[in-house]
Amino acid sequence: MIWTLIQDQILGMKWLKDLIGSGLSAVGLDISSKIGGSIHFFIYDVIKITVLLCVLIFGISYIQSFFPPERSKRILGRFRGLGANIIGALLGTVTPFCSCSSIPIFIGFASAGLPLGVIFSFLISSPMVDLGSLVLLMSIFGVKIAVAYVILGLVIAVIGGIVIEKLHMENYVEDYIRNAKNISMAEEKLTVKDRMMYSKDQVVSTFKKVFPYILVGVGIGAVIHNWIPESWIEAALGSHNPFGVILATLIGIPMYADIFGTIPVAEALLAKGAQLGTILSFMMAVTTLSLPSMIMLRKAVKPKLLALFIVICIVGIVIVGYGFNLFQYLFIL
Numbered sequence: 001m002i003w004t005l006i007q008d009q010i011l012g013m014k015w016l017k018d019l020i021g022s023g024l025s026a027v028g029l030d031i032s033s034k035i036g037g038s039i040h041f042f043i044y045d046v047i048k049i050t051v052l053l054c055v056l057i058f059g060i061s062y063i064q065s066f067f068p069p070e071r072s073k074r075i076l077g078r079f080r081g082l083g084a085n086i087i088g089a090l091l092g093t094v095t096p097f098c099s100c101s102s103i104p105i106f107i108g109f110a111s112a113g114l115p116l117g118v119i120f121s122f123l124i125s126s127p128m129v130d131l132g133s134l135v136l137l138m139s140i141f142g143v144k145i146a147v148a149y150v151i152l153g154l155v156i157a158v159i160g161g162i163v164i165e166k167l168h169m170e171n172y173v174e175d176y177i178r179n180a181k182n183i184s185m186a187e188e189k190l191t192v193k194d195r196m197m198y199s200k201d202q203v204v205s206t207f208k209k210v211f212p213y214i215l216v217g218v219g220i221g222a223v224i225h226n227w228i229p230e231s232w233i234e235a236a237l238g239s240h241n242p243f244g245v246i247l248a249t250l251i252g253i254p255m256y257a258d259i260f261g262t263i264p265v266a267e268a269l270l271a272k273g274a275q276l277g278t279i280l281s282f283m284m285a286v287t288t289l290s291l292p293s294m295i296m297l298r299k300a301v302k303p304k305l306l307a308l309f310i311v312i313c314i315v316g317i318v319i320v321g322y323g324f325n326l327f328q329y330l331f332i333l
Contacts, residue, residue, distance in 0.1 A: 007138065007139070007142065007143070011052070011135065011138055011139035012048075012139050012140070013044075013047075013048045013051070013139075016044060016047060016048060017040075017044045017048075020040060020043050020044050020047075021040055021044075024036065024039065024040055024043075034226045034227055035226075037222075037225070037226040038222040038223070038225070038226045038227070039222075041218070041221065041222040041225050041226065041268075042218055042219065042222045045218045045221065045222075045264045045267075046214060046215065046218050048139070049136070049214055049218070049260055049263065049264065050207075050211070050214065052135065052136060052139060053132075053206075053207065053210065053214070053260055054203050054207060056131070056132040056135055056136070057132070057199075057202055057203045057206050057207070058199045058200065058202070058203050059131075059199075060094060060130070060131050060132060061198060061199040061202035061203070062195050062196070062198075062199045063094050063131075064094050064202075065190055065194075065195040065198050065199065067091065067094055072091055072105075072109075073108075073109060073112050073114065075087065075091065076088055076091065076109070076114050076118055076122075077114060079118075080115075082158070082162070084115060084117075084118045085117060085118055085121040085157075085158045085161040085162055085165070086121075086154075086158055087118075088118040088119065088120075088121035088122040088125075088157075088161060089121040089122065089124070089125040089129075089154045089157035089158050089161070090125070090154070091122055091125075092121070092122045092123070092124070092125030092126035092128075092129070092130070092157065093125060093126075093129055093130050093131050093150075093154075094130070094131060103123070103293060103296045103297055103300065105122075105126075106119055106122065106123045106297075106300065107177055107300050109122065110173055110177045110178070110300065111177050111178075115165060116164055116165060116169060116170050116173065117161040117162055117163075117164045117165025117166075118161055118165070119161075120157075120160055120161045120164045120309065121157045121158055121160065121161030121162075122157075122161075123297075123309075124153075124156060124157035124160050124161070124288060124313060125153060125154055125157035127287045127288055127293075128153045128156070128157070128284055128287055128288045129149070129150045129153035129154055129157070132260070133146075133149070133150065133153075133287075134146050134147070134149075134150050136260065136263050137149055137150075137263070140263055140266070140267050141270070141276075141331075142331075144330075144331050145276065145331045145332075148324070148331065149280055152320045152323070153284065153320075155316075156284075156312075156313070156316035156317070156320065159312075159316065160309070160312040160313065160316060163308075163312055164305075164308065164309070164312070167308070169304075169305045169308065172301055172302040172304050172305035173300065173301055173302070173305065174299070174300055174301060174302065177300055210260050210261070213260065213261035214260050214261055214264075216261060217260070217261035217262060217263070217264045217265050218264040220264070220265050220268075221264030221265045221267060221268035222264075222268070224265065224268035224269060224272060225267075225268040225271060225272070228272065230272050230273050233269060233272035233273050233274050234272070234273040234274070236274075237269065237273075237274035237275060237278045237279070238273050238274060238275060239275055239325070244274075244275060244278040244325075245275075245277060245278050245281045245318055245321035245322050245325065246318060247278075248274075248278045248279070248281045248282035248285070248321070249281045249282065249284075249285045249314060249317050249318055249321065250285075251282065251285075252281070252282045252283070252284070252285030252286040252289070253285050253286075253289045253290070253291065253314075254290075254291045255286045255290060255291075261286075262282070262283045262286050262287065263283075265282075266279045266280075266282065266283055269282075275324075275325045275328060276324050276325065276328045276331060276332060277320065277321040277322060277323060277324030277325035277326070277328065278321055278325060280320065280321060280324055281317050281318060281320065281321030284313075284317045284320065285313075285314075285317055288313050288317070289310060289313055289314070294306065294310070297309070
C-alpha cells in the first residue's frame with residue numbers, strides 16, 4: 001500500500017491529474033470530450049514530466065559530478081573482459097540523457113585508448129537506460145516494467161560491447177581519434193556548494209534542450225490518446241500484427257527525442273491497446289538510434305563499425321520487444 005501510494009501520488013502525481021481535471025471542469029470544459037480530454041492530458045503530462053525532469057536531473061547531475069571524464073577513464077581502465085563491459089554499461093546510467101550528448105564522451109574514451117567494446121557498452125546504455133528512465137518508467141508503467149526495461153537495456157549494452165570487442169573493430173575507428181594524444185587533466189576538487197551549483201546549471205541547460213521535445217511528445221500523446229481510434233493502434237501495434245515490434249523499431253530510428261519526450265507517447269499507445277514490448281522497442285529505438293546521433297557517430301567511426309553498431313542495437317531491441325510481448329501478462333494484470 002505504501003509503494004502504491006508512492007507510485008500513484010508521488011511519481012504518478014494522480015492528485016495533480018484530479019486537480020487539473022477539477023479546474024478545467026470548473027471553467028466549463030468537458031474533459032470527457034476529445035478536445036477537453038486532449039487539453040487535460042496535455043497540461044497534466046507537461047507539468048508532471050517537467051517536475052520529474054528537474055528533480056531527476058538535479059539528483060543525477062549531483063551523482064555525475066563525482067564521475068568526471070578523467071575519473072571515468074581511470075575506473076574503466078581498471079577492469080578487463082566481461083566485468084569491464086558491465087562497468088561501462090553501468091557508468092552510462094549516470095551520464096547524459098541523450099545519445100548526441102554521449103558521443104563526445106565516447107570520442108574522449110576512444111582517444112584515451114580504452115577497449116572499444118567497453119566504450120560501446122557505455123554508448124548503448126547511456127541514452128537507453130539512464131537513472132531518469134528508471135524513475136519515469138516507474139511513474140507510468142510501474143516498478144516491474146521499469147526494472148525489467150533497465151536490466152534488459154543493460155544486457156543489450158553489455159552483449160553489444162562484447163560482440164564488437166570480439167570482432168576486433170579497432171581499425172574502424174576514425175584515424176584522428178586513434179592517433180590522438182591523450183592528455184590527462186588534473187581532476188578538480190569540488191565542494192558541496194560547487195556540486196549543487198553544477199547540478200542547478202545542468203537542470204537549466206538540459207531543461208532548455210529537452211522541453212521542446214516534451215511539448216511535442218505530450219502533444220503527440222494527447223492526439224493518440226483522444227483522437228486516434230483504438231482499433232487503428234491495435235491493428236498496427238497490437239497482438240494481431242506479428243511485425244509490430246519491427247515496425248515500431250523502424251519508426252523510432254529516424255526520430256530524435258529522449259526518454260522524456262517518448263514517455264507520453266508510450267503512455268498513450270499503451271492505453272490504446274499497443275503491446276508493451278512493441279512500445280518499449282519504439283522507446284529504445286528513439287533514444288538509442290536517432291538519426292542525428294548516428295550522423296555524429298559517423299564522424300567518429302567508419303561505416304562498417306557504424307553499421308555493426310546499428311545492427312546489434314536493432315537486433316537487441318527487437319528481441320527485447322518480442323520478449324516483453326510474450327510475457328506481457330506478467331507485467332500488466
